[in-house]
Structures are given as structure tokens and as C-alpha cells.
Amino acid sequence: MNGKDVVRSQTFFNPWLTCEHPEVEAVVARAVEEWEREAARSRIRKRRDKDREAFRSLARTLVANAAHALALGLEPPTVAIRLAKPAAARSRYDGPGFGQMSSVLAAISPNLVTVRQSRRKGIASMLEPGDGLKDCIAGLDDFGNAAFRQTSGEVIVVRHIERNYAMGTREGVAIDYKDNEETIRLRSEVNRINAGLESAQLGFDDPSGAPVDIRKRRLRRIFNTPNDRPRFDLGGRLADGWWENLERTRRHAIRIEGEPVADLDFRATLPRLAYIRAGLPPPAANDDPYAGILGGADEARWRPGLKIVVNGMLWRSTPLQRLPKGTKELLPQGRKAASLREAILERHAPIRDQFEAGIGGSLTRLESDILVAILLRLLDLGIAALPMHDGLMVRHGAAERAASVMREVSKELTGYELPVKVTLLAETIDITREVTSLL
Numbered sequence: 001m002n003g004k005d006v007v008r009s010q011t012f013f014n015p016w017l018t019c020e021h022p023e024v025e026a027v028v029a030r031a032v033e034e035w036e037r038e039a040a041r042s043r044i045r046k047r048r049d050k051d052r053e054a055f056r057s058l059a060r061t062l063v064a065n066a067a068h069a070l071a072l073g074l075e076p077p078t079v080a081i082r083l084a085k086p087a088a089a090r091s092r093y094d095g096p097g098f099g100q101m102s103s104v105l106a107a108i109s110p111n112l113v114t115v116r117q118s119r120r121k122g123i124a125s126m127l128e129p130g131d132g133l134k135d136c137i138a139g140l141d142d143f144g145n146a147a148f149r150q151t152s153g154e155v156i157v158v159r160h161i162e163r164n165y166a167m168g169t170r171e172g173v174a175i176d177y178k179d180n181e182e183t184i185r186l187r188s189e190v191n192r193i194n195a196g197l198e199s200a201q202l203g204f205d206d207p208s209g210a211p212v213d214i215r216k217r218r219l220r221r222i223f224n225t226p227n228d229r230p231r232f233d234l235g236g237r238l239a240d241g242w243w244e245n246l247e248r249t250r251r252h253a254i255r256i257e258g259e260p261v262a263d264l265d266f267r268a269t270l271p272r273l274a275y276i277r278a279g280l281p282p283p284a285a286n287d288d289p290y291a292g293i294l295g296g297a298d299e300a301r302w303r304p305g306l307k308i309v310v311n312g313m314l315w316r317s318t319p320l321q322r323l324p325k326g327t328k329e330l331l332p333q334g335r336k337a338a339s340l341r342e343a344i345l346e347r348h349a350p351i352r353d354q355f356e357a358g359i360g361g362s363l364t365r366l367e368s369d370i371l372v373a374i375l376l377r378l379l380d381l382g383i384a385a386l387p388m389h390d391g392l393m394v395r396h397g398a399a400e401r402a403a404s405v406m407r408e409v410s411k412e413l414t415g416y417e418l419p420v421k422v423t424l425l426a427e428t429i430d431i432t433r434e435v436t437s438l439l
Contacts, residue, residue, distance in 0.1 A: 011069055013081035013127065015095030016153035019064035021143055027136050028063045028112065032056050035107035051100070058097030058104045064148065066113045066129040070137055071145050073211045080124035083117060091176040092154045145213045155190040156183055157222045158230040177230035186232070190221050193375050193387075197241070200384040204242075206253030216242040219387070221368070224361055234361030236368035238387045252425040254393065256384050262399035263423040264406060265391025266367075270311050273363045274354040276414050285419035293340075293347045294332065305330025310344055315360030366414070374409045378402060396424055 019025065032055070036047075047055075069077035083101060090098065097104065105115060111132035118125045129137075137143050158175040177183065197217040204212045224235040243254055254261045266272075271289035272282035283289050290306045291299060305327045312324050320341040323331070331340070345352050367390050374392065378385045383402060386393040394402045403420045410418040 011065075011072065011074065011079055012124075013065050013079050014068075014150065015061060015093075015098070016150045017061060017064045017068060018149050018151070019060070019067050019147050020149055021067075021140065021147040023136060023140055024063065024067055024133075024143075024147070025060065027132065028060050028108065029056075031108050031112055032059050039103075054097035055100050055104060055107075056097075058095065058100060059108050061095055061097075062104065062127065063108060063112050063133060066127055066133060067137060068145075068148055068213075070129055070134070071143065071148070072213060077129055079127040081115075081127045083115070083125050091174070093157070093174045093176070095153075145215050148213075148215055150216075150218050153218070153220075155194065155218070155220045156187045157220050158225055158232070159222055160225050160228060173228075175225055175228055175230050182232060186221060189372055189376060190219060190238070192379065193238075193372070194218050196375075196379045196384065197386075201257045202384075202386075203255035203258070204253055205255055206250055209247075209250060212242055212246065214242055216240065221372070223365075233365055236365045236372075237389060238368070238371070241386060243386045243393065244388060251393070254386070254425070256386070256393070256395040259395035259397060261386070261393040261425050262396050262402075263388070263391065263393050263425055264399065264403055265388065265421055266370075266406065266410070267419045267421050268307075269367050269390045269418065270314050270360065270363050271348070272416075272418060273366055273414070274314055274348075274351050274359065276416060277359065277363065277366075278351045278354055280350055282416055282418070289348070293343050294335075302331055306344075309340060311360070313341070313344060313355045314363060315358070316356055317358030319356055370410055370413050370418075373413060374402075374406050377405050377409060381405070393425075399424065 036052070036055075040047075065079045065081075066077070069079050090096075105113070109115060109130065111130045113133065114128050114130050116126040116128070158177055159172045160175055162173050194217070197219070200217075202214050202217065204214050206212075218240065219238045220240050221236055222239050223232050225231050226234075243251070246254070251263065252260065267285070268283075268289045275282040288303075290303050290310055293299070293306055293310075294302055308324050308327050308330070309320070313320055320337050323335075323337045323340070345355060348355070371387055371390065371392070375385055375387060378392075378394070378398075381401070383394055383398045385398075385402060392402065392406075399422055403422050406420045407417045410416065
């Protein structure tokens with residue numbers, strides 16, 4: 001690694017990650033076999049084959065995560081991990097062997113991995129590569145991101161957000177559920193999308209900044225629940241693709257089949273879907289739902305702040321009393337929440353009852369259904385697409401066809417054709433240009 005490849009950051013433990021490099025697999029196997037021989041001498045009863053395989057699987061996963069932190073160039077190469085023994089039976093989200101965590105760490109630590117255990121509730125422990133693993137990888141000429149795979153793991157996730165206001169922590173807790181006809185269909189759709197992404201020719205042509213793992217393309221569809229009861233009518237956006245959290249200024253370096261990409265997204269999706277939900281036609285393509293609220297020649301300057309407030313009022317279930325965090329500098333100085341709230345309700349008087357009614361989650365479910373259907377349609381057409389919340393990216397040559405599919409599918413699912421904004425990202429960010437002819 002050279003200096004410019006190093007990023008001070010960390011990654012999070014992936015219970016389904018594997019490292020397929022034979023030298024790394026061999027060093028794990030030797031460590032586990034040696035430990036098991038020693039442990040067998042003190043055991044009265046022989047370990048079952050199922051337990052032994054789960055033990056070895058967890059060892060491989062722990063080492064794979066530590067090795068992956070090295071491959072990404074993280075400095076220090078840390079992986080956030082929760083070491084608490086599961087309080088309940090294994091769920092669909094858990095990797096095998098988690099109940100044997102302490103034994104596995106005894107088998108492979110400190111030579112292959114080291115652990116800095118957290119003593120604070122809500123704060124994860126840190127997993128790092130040990131000296132033996134570092135020495136092994138340092139001697140490999142062909143070690144890199146291509147050695148890592150995730151071929152299993154649940155792709156339909158129900159999540160509840162738990163907040164600890166005293167400690168200032170926010171944690172997503174996965175809620176287990178029983179399969180039914182709907183979850184089986186949802187999983188089949190995401191698996192089809194993931195299969196297409198796995199075979200897609202993706203690249204990233206930007207050697208500066210933090211390293212990017214372009215093998216991280218296995219998506220999950222995440223639904224939200226306000227409590228510990230599973231439900232699938234809220235949220236449902238696709239997550240975990242390497243391109244989704246990429247800084248906007250680096251997206252021009254994404255390549256699909258060797259071409260730069262076009263960024264396509266629906267314009268002001270949630271407000272338009274709110275009109276449709278109310279049984280009304282959405283604003284026309286040339287009618288921006290975030291305009292006409294403040295008035296004045298410079299209103300466009302405040303659009304980012306207005307967008308946050310408008311969408312926030314669709315999510316919240318109580319009247320707006322304070323401006324959302326971070327929006328004061330995005331709005332005219334001295335603008336108060338009460339007056340802005342009234343201006344928004346007046347601008348969208350036909351759907352006044354849709355605001356502050358807590359419908360954001362259901363709108364996002366419809367939005368995500370539209371995007372999934374688009375991705376599946378594009379897959380049938382042989383067009384590789386990278387989902388981006390309420391939009392997607394395709395290669396330049398496929399932009400016009402993809403935009404047409406987005407409009408077609410939105411009309412099929414809502415009864416109305418939603419307007420699409422197309423931006424061609426060129427080889428350098430300086431010459432990125434928006435294509436208005438495709439609106």
C-alpha cells in the first residue's frame with residue numbers, strides 16, 4: 001500500500017464474508033486443527049460434526065474480516081464487532097458458530113486476529129489482524145479484494161431502530177420473521193438482482209482517495225418496523241452496494257462495461273407519491289414540488305433545505321415545531337419553523353392531510369417497489385443498473401432506454417408517469433452535464 005491508498009476508517013463485521021485465497025484458508029485451517037487437537041485431549045465427549053463445521057466456519061469468517069480490513073487499506077485495519085453471546089436462538093441473520101465465539105477466538109487469537117473488547121454498552125469491540133495474518137498476507141503477491149466473496153446471508157431484512165438518548169447511540173436491530181408468500185417473492189426478486197450484479201462488468205477508475213471494494217455488490221432490501229414485530233409495508237430500499245455510499249464527487253469514476261455512467265433519478269419522488277396516495281394526479285414534470293414555497297428570484301438557492309423540510313413533514317406524525325437539524329444554513333436567515341410549515345401546507349393544500357401523518361415509510365415502500373420492478377425489467381433487457389435509493393446508474397449508452405423503462409414502470413405501478421432526471425457523468429466531474437431532453 002502506498003500513502004495515498006490509506007484511509008483512517010473502519011468497517012463492520014460481515015458474518016457471511018469469506019476469503020478464498022488458498023494461503024489464507026490454509027493458515028486458518030492449521031490454527032484450528034492445532035487448537036482442536038489440544039482441546040480434544042480434555043474433552044470427554046467428541047464434538048459433533050455439525051458443531052465442528054460451525055466452529056471452523058466462524059474462524060474463517062473472523063479471519064476473512066480482519067484480512068479484508070487490510071485489503072481495503074484501512075489504518076488502523078479495524079473491524080467493529082459485537083462479542084456479546086446471543087441472548088436468543090440463532091436467527092436468519094446470524095452466521096454459523098456465533099455461540100462458540102470465545103472458543104474460536106481462543107483458537108486463532110492473537111496470531112491471526114486480536115480483539116480490543118469494549119466495556120461500554122452500545123459500543124462495539126474492535127477486531128484487528130494479528131501479526132501472523134499480517135505476515136501471511138505480506139508475502140502474497142496476488143492478494144486483494146478479488147479474494148473475498150459473500151455468497152449467502154439474508155437479503156430481506158426487517159429492522160427496528162433503537163436509540164439510547166443518554167449515550168447518544170443509534171442502532172439498527174434486525175427482527176426475525178417467518179417466511180410467507182410475500183417474503184419468498186421479495187427474496188427471489190433481490191436474488192435475481194444480485195445475480196445480475198455479480199456478473200456485471202463494473203469498475204472504478206479513481207486511484208485517489210479511499211480504496212473502493214467493487215466486489216461489494218450483494219444487496220439487501222431493508223424494511224422498517226417501529227417495534228419488535230416484523231412488517232413489510234414500511235421502507236424497503238436496497239442497500240449495501242459499494243457505489244451507494246460513494247461521495248458524489250467520485251461517482252464520475254464508476255464504469256459499467258467500460259463506459260462512464262449516467263445518473264437517473266425520479267424528480268421529487270415522495271411529494272409526487274403523496275399526491276397519488278391521496279387519489280390526486282401528481283404535479284407535472286415542470287412543476288417542482290419544492291418550488292413556490294418561499295417565492296422570490298433566489299428561491300432555487302434554498303431548494304436543498306426545502307426538500308429536507310417537505311420530506312420530513314411527510315415522515316413525521318406530529319406538527320413541525322423546529323427546523324430539522326442542519327437546515328438553518330440551507331434556508332433564509334431568520335426563517336422560523338412555524339411560518340415555513342404554513343407555507344408548505346398552503347403550497348400543497350390539496351394534500352394537506354398527507355403531511356405530518358407519518359406516511360413516509362409507506363411512500364418509501366411504494367418508491368422501492370417501483371425501483372425493484374425497474375431493475376428487474378432492465379435485467380431482462382440485458383442492461384446492468386446500480387440502484388441509488390430512488391434512482392439508478394447505467395452506462396451512458398443505456399441511459400435513454402433506462403429512462404424510458406423508469407417512466408413506463410412508474411405508470412404501470414401508480415397510474416402516472418413520473419418525471420426522470422438524467423445526468424451524464426463524464427470522465428471528470430468538471431464536465432458532468434445534465435440531459436434535459438430526456439425529462
